[in-house]
Every structure is written in C-alpha cells, then in structure tokens.
Ligand code: FE
Ligand code: FE
C-alpha cells in the first residue's frame with residue numbers, strides 16, 4: 001500500500017482534516033497539535049477526534065503524524081526555553097493520548113553555542129522526562145539539515161539520542177528528504193548507500209515516517225528550504241526512486257512542500273501515478 005498524505009491545517013478541527021485528506025487522494029496526513037509558533041493548544045473536542053478515528057479506520061489510513069511546534073527547543077541554553085519545551089511536549093503527549101497509536105515528530109533543537117554534545121544530552125534529558133511506558137504514541141526524531149547549530153543532522157546524533165533515552169522503545173525517526181540532502185547525504189547519486197548507512201547506524205526498523213520534499217538549495221549546504229516535488233535540486237527522478245525503493249515500501253510519506261490544498265492534490269496525483277504497484 002502506498003501511504004501518502006500532506007500537511008493539513010487543524011484550524012477547522014480533526015474530522016475536517018480527515019475529510020480533506022480523502023478529498024485529495026491522501027490516506028494519511030500531518031498536522032500541528034497547536035499553533036506552530038505559539039504555545040497554547042486548543043481544548044480537544046472528543047467527539048471530533050472520535051469521528052476522525054472512525055473515518056481513518058474505515059478508509060485504511062496509515063498512522064497520522066503530529067508535528068511539534070517549531071518554537072520547541074529542548075537543547076536551548078536558556079532554562080526557561082527548556083521548561084517550555086518540556087511543558088509543550090508533555091501536554092502534546094496528553095493530546096496524542098486521545099489518538100492512540102499515531103506518531104509525533106519534533107526537531108531535536110538548536111544548541112546555540114553550547115556544542116553538539118551538550119545539545120544531545122539536553123534532548124535526552126527532555127525525552128527521559130516525557131517518555132514513559134504509558135505512552136501510546138511513538139515519538140519521532142526528525143532528521144535535520146544542520147542549519148545554524150541544529151542538532152540531529154547526522155545519523156550518529158540520532159543514534160546517541162536513542163541509545164541514551166530510557167524508554168527508547170517509544171522512539172523512532174522521521175526522515176526528511178530535503179533535510180538529509182542538505183545535511184550531506186547524497187540521495188540523488190547514492191540512495192542505496194545512504195539507506196545502508198542509516199540501517200547500520202540507526203536501524204531501518206526505527207524509520208517510521210518520511211517527509212517527502214524537494215529542496216531549493218544545493219547538496220550539503222545545511223539550509224532548510226523546501227521546494228515543490230520535481231521543482232528543486234532533488235528532482236522528479238530522485239523522488240520517484242525514493243517512493244519506490246524496496247526498503248521504504250509500506251512507510252507513510254508526508255508532503256511538506258510549499259502548496260495549498262489544491263497544489264497538494266496535484267502532487268499526490270502525480271506521485272501516485274509514479275508509484276510502481
Ligand atoms: Fe519538521
Ligand atoms: Fe520536515
């Protein structure tokens with residue numbers, strides 16, 4: 001099954017996202033649990049969530065992917081920023097408790113001058129506070145491009161976080177195609193090699209979700225600029241190789257390309273026609 005969806009706005013509620021996904025040929029989607037730049041989550045409407053879960057079950061959706069706000073930085077040097085990250089992630093885990101069995105991805109953060117080791121330890125600290133055996137959500141570390149002082153742009157860094165987190169059974173990885181290319185993993189010329197490397201360092205069993213994006217910037221430039229599918233430095237051929245790679249079969253793909261809903265509908269149609277059954 002080719003599980004493909006895109007980022008959708010939660011502003012009209014949960015059921016609305018499910019219906020919108022169906023209307024554009026998607027069988028999963030990504031959403032923000034709260035304003036991506038803000039903090040306060042809306043109170044969850046339980047009936048709305050229940051209606052969405054009925055719809056996704058009836059239509060064979062892949063797990064839904066919630067995305068943490070961009071303002072969440074567990075490895076800031078500022079204690080207040082770290083406390084905020086803890087508060088938000090703990091609250092998001094409660095929200096996600098109403099949608100059991102789904103995914104939650106977050107950016108490991110930026111160490112802002114403290115050094116990568118200190119940053120990694122702080123990410124681990126947060127995960128050791130928030131993750132526990134009661135969680136029904138798998139928390140995904142997103143692969144980052146390494147812009148500024150971003151943590152999580154190498155497979156080794158992800159491995160360190162997983163190895164040092166107590167409840168690492170609750171952890172997985174969300175691989176972003178734009179980010180890894182920008183981080184210096186050459187998925188154009190050596191996709192097999194990159195996946196081998198991922199497998200030997202992190203383990204492909206940890207890979208739960210793909211952010212499928214083209215990139216506006218050249219290889220290994222450590223920038224984070226998404227492009228529409230086929231309109232960036234990755235190009236259509238690489239994207240088609242990616243969605244059809246035997247080692248990535250069955251994984252859910254989520255578009256985060258600069259599009260409105262109609263633009264996403266067109267990309268989903270294009271990608272479905274390029275998927276080899
Ligand atoms: Fe992200
Ligand atoms: Fe992403």
Ligand code: ZN
Nearest residue numbers: 179224225226
């Ligand atoms: Zn990005």
